[in-house]
Amino acid sequence: MLPMRPIAASLKNARLSRKRGTFPDHQLVRVDGDTVRFNQPIVINEVCLNCHGPSVGLKPGLKTLLDELYPDDKFRDFQVGDLRGAFRAEIKDDVPE
Numbered sequence: 001m002l003p004m005r006p007i008a009a010s011l012k013n014a015r016l017s018r019k020r021g022t023f024p025d026h027q028l029v030r031v032d033g034d035t036v037r038f039n040q041p042i043v044i045n046e047v048c049l050n051c052h053g054p055s056v057g058l059k060p061g062l063k064t065l066l067d068e069l070y071p072d073d074k075f076r077d078f079q080v081g082d083l084r085g086a087f088r089a090e091i092k093d094d095v096p097e
Ligand code: HEC
Pocket: 042, 043, 044, 045, 047, 048, 049, 050, 051, 052, 066, 070, 073, 074, 075, 084, 085
């Protein structure tokens, strides 16, 4: 399990990059001699709005289903471009060349 601090720092950096208009698709960072870290931001796009967009814009059948299955969830009202998190993986880069 990775500690939260580096993940939070990663997200903060991603937010800053986005403000500067340089939001990366993904990022590879060498952690040490044989480990590489892969970061990929999770960004809301048009498809996501089918469920995560404004409640008024949701298809009625789908809205009913989501309300039934996730009554307490706060996953709506996002917009295209909103940052929702990040995928992160550390990969051993120890294959001999
Ligand atoms: C078919 C409906 C649907 C679509 C389309 C969809 N999601 Fe979701 N998503 C959900 C539901 C329902 C949950 C809540 C699941 C739970 O609480 O267990 C969720 C949860 C999430 C979460 C974690 C909970 C949170 O904080 O909101 C993230 C992040 C997320 N979705 C991102 C996305 C992204 C990015 C896309 C588009 C690439 C997307 N989703 C498309 C239905 C959808």
